[in-house]
Amino acid sequence: MAEYIAPIQRLIEEFRRLPGVGAKTAARYAFATLNLTDDEAARFADAINGVKRDVHKCPVCMGLSSTSGECDICAGEGRDKSVICVVESAKDVMVMEKVRGYRGVYHVLGGSLSPLDNITPADLTVKELLLRVESGEVGEIIVATNPTPSGDTTAAYLARILEPYGITVSRLAYGIPVGGDIEYADEVTLYRAMEGRRSFN
């Protein structure tokens, strides 16, 4: 016998698919959903269908687009197409956009190289990146993969295969976060911060 009546149990199972959601949280969410008005619940359900229906892949940067054509960034006036920031996931584009100030474009790899998980360059959008570079418009590639083993591997791999094109390839600086405390930084971060130290003059 299920603990909850069938329609609630079913919704709990669905909520449990979300990252970090266990049985108790899922039940809390399900009861909160039950307390929505009919209209609110219908809007919630439609928003879920909406992300599958209305979100497309941008044919240029492989990021997310709300149309079937180029995304707002790739199609945007005033974006510098000669600078490409390479990120692992479409979500990272939005994170980087919060920085403001960056006027270049992006390229979404769709993951990072990980031999253990059998993720090879063919699983990522490396080919599409090379095609963009070969078009001759690109002057700099900023690799913004995560500072994880697989992000590091990906960055090193990209630096190597982009070398023949004679363009600038850089990587985000890693170090002590602004507002962070040296006392609480882990040694790998400290090592990176030492390595990436900059002279005052």
Next chain:
Amino acid sequence: MAEYIAPIQRLIEEFRRLPGVGAKTAARYAFATLNLTDDEAARFADAINGVKRDVHKCPVCMGLSSTSGECDICAGEGRDKSVICVVESAKDVMVMEKVRGYRGVYHVLGGSLSPLDNITPADLTVKELLLRVESGEVGEIIVATNPTPSGDTTAAYLARILEPYGITVSRLAYGIPVGGDIEYADEVTLYRAMEGRRSFN
């Protein structure tokens, strides 16, 4: 300009309605939803519509029912209709059911008395409870409201209005949780535990 493209932003807003979900968690959920297959997302959306469509209020106990008639507990064979456990919310019924062993029925108040929030007996299903008691079948009412100020108020109120019917009205025991440590119990819980002490003989 929204941080995320419209369909994703919309889903994030919906997830933020859930209890305890902030902007970052909602974004995480939205991207996880985006990564579901079309079928999985459709099932998720339908489960949300399902709880609104398929969950009804039991006309006897005011709890949740998967049919428009009596819920499984009220309609269940072998349930003792002379004992009613009064709880604040429909979710509490399912929590109490986990205890097993309890063979009585329930009554869902739909909240607790709270003058500050303007919740009076008329906002709860007190009238429905009295009708059940007046039917003459009921021998004992177990009040299982939460050990909070409003739960306590509700319990005291119910004890008072049920007094004329001459039936047993009891309340759940409050005290040190099993496996708990006296050292870490707060003084209110300790006071309740002292007050509710039981003799060994």
